Amino acid sequence: MENPFTVEIYDKNFNFKGYIGNPIAMTVTPRFNEVGTAAVVIDANHRQALNATANGARMVIRKDGQFLMSGKIHLKQGDGPQVKSTVTLNVKSDFRLMHQILGWPVPAAALTAQTSEYRKYTGNAEGIFKTCVTENMVTRLGMDVTVALNQSRGLTVPDGVSFRFHTLYEKLLPAIEQAGLGITFEQANGTIVADVFVPPVYPYTLTEESGVITEWDWSSADPTATRVIAGGQGEGTARVFRDVKNTALEADHNDIIEIFRDARDADTTTVLTSRAQETLNEGAAQSGFAVKLSETDTFRYGENGLVVGAKVTVSIGGVTRTDILREVTLSYTRDKGVEVTPLVGEIRNNPDRAIANFLARLKKSISDLKVSK
Numbered sequence: 001m002e003n004p005f006t007v008e009i010y011d012k013n014f015n016f017k018g019y020i021g022n023p024i025a026m027t028v029t030p031r032f033n034e035v036g037t038a039a040v041v042i043d044a045n046h047r048q049a050l051n052a053t054a055n056g057a058r059m060v061i062r063k064d065g066q067f068l069m070s071g072k073i074h075l076k077q078g079d080g081p082q083v084k085s086t087v088t089l090n091v092k093s094d095f096r097l098m099h100q101i102l103g104w105p106v107p108a109a110a111l112t113a114q115t116s117e118y119r120k121y122t123g124n125a126e127g128i129f130k131t132c133v134t135e136n137m138v139t140r141l142g143m144d145v146t147v148a149l150n151q152s153r154g155l156t157v158p159d160g161v162s163f164r165f166h167t168l169y170e171k172l173l174p175a176i177e178q179a180g181l182g183i184t185f186e187q188a189n190g191t192i193v194a195d196v197f198v199p200p201v202y203p204y205t206l207t208e209e210s211g212v213i214t215e216w217d218w219s220s221a222d223p224t225a226t227r228v229i230a231g232g233q234g235e236g237t238a239r240v241f242r243d244v245k246n247t248a249l250e251a252d253h254n255d256i257i258e259i260f261r262d263a264r265d266a267d268t269t270t271v272l273t274s275r276a277q278e279t280l281n282e283g284a285a286q287s288g289f290a291v292k293l294s295e296t297d298t299f300r301y302g303e304n305g306l307v308v309g310a311k312v313t314v315s316i317g318g319v320t321r322t323d324i325l326r327e328v329t330l331s332y333t334r335d336k337g338v339e340v341t342p343l344v345g346e347i348r349n350n351p352d353r354a355i356a357n358f359l360a361r362l363k364k365s366i367s368d369l370k371v372s373k
Contacts, residue, residue, distance in 0.1 A: 012056025103163030125154030225283025
């Protein structure tokens with residue numbers, strides 16, 4: 001079957017080396033506001049095998065000419081025997097930069113001259129993101145990153161975003177997503193372009209009756225928190241506390257679930273309340289759909305705004321829900337062609353995502369505690 005994917009190989013300096021025209025198999029998973037992944041299987045004697053396995057090699061993947069993902073080939077695996085040996089190229093998208101770069105208190109100064117406790121960014125979400133990336137990735141580290149022109153999109157972020165050696169992801173993502181934006185890192189013209197976008201709304205409802213949905217499953221989970229108490233700075237009776245609660249959710253479920261958030265990094269009561277709200281949002285009721293779609297001449301991923309980050313309505317098994325298209329797995333093999341499996345919303349019984357979310361929350365809590373000392 002015809003392969004709709006284009007796979008481009010580059011060296012570590014963004015020099016184009018060639019194409020992988022027809023891989024044995026490949027899986028690409030773009031994700032909204034998170035690291036996308038890909039795995040491409042080729043013959044070991046493929047003309048691009050040496051270029052693709054070199055240190056720092058990069059890959060750009062498109063579908064029907066539309067950009068899906070760019071990133072480093074971070075893991076290469078070989079499989080034999082020699083007569084039918086293969087190489088698997090594993091890619092992490094360039095969104096990974098959000099996880100591996102820290103926000104310094106004084107980005108323009110040497111480490112020995114960090115005279116401010118925090119670097120605080122204020123204003124609209126796009127401006128905060130682009131100023132932070134410019135200061136820490138471009139100016140401070142001199143990375144091959146270009147920041148797109150600021151168009152001042154997104155809501156104003158209450159209290160701004162403060163950094164004290166936190167990863168950019170830890171602090172920026174909650175603010176950016178709550179402000180209604182998505183983040184992109186896309187290789188283009190010898191650089192990685194950092195930008196934001198306003199997620200579109202897919203105008204059609206996905207149904208099984210239409211023939212588009214071939215398989216599906218869904219889950220709905222009760223909240224794990226309905227009110228949060230956040231503890232700020234101070235010791236003993238001098239410690240400051242603030243709380244937030246969702247009384248509507250409590251009435252809907254006829255239940256109260258209290259949890260505590262250690263937020264010693266919060267230097268104002270406003271920020272302390274914001275930390276409590278973050279934790280309350282994480283504990284909200286969750287539901288989602290995992291559906292397998294059949295691409296046709298009239299329906300394809302990437303058309304009519306059907307991209308990760310889009311708001312999508314799914315109606316299956318008597319349940320209709322509108323939520324964010326969080327990720328989509330696009331797989332291709334020479335004999336089966338293309339399969340598309342989107343994840344709409346959050347499915348709490350998905351063990352991989354549950355573990356990833358738990359580890360992300362744990363890491364953030366530890367980071368906040370460390371940098372507050």
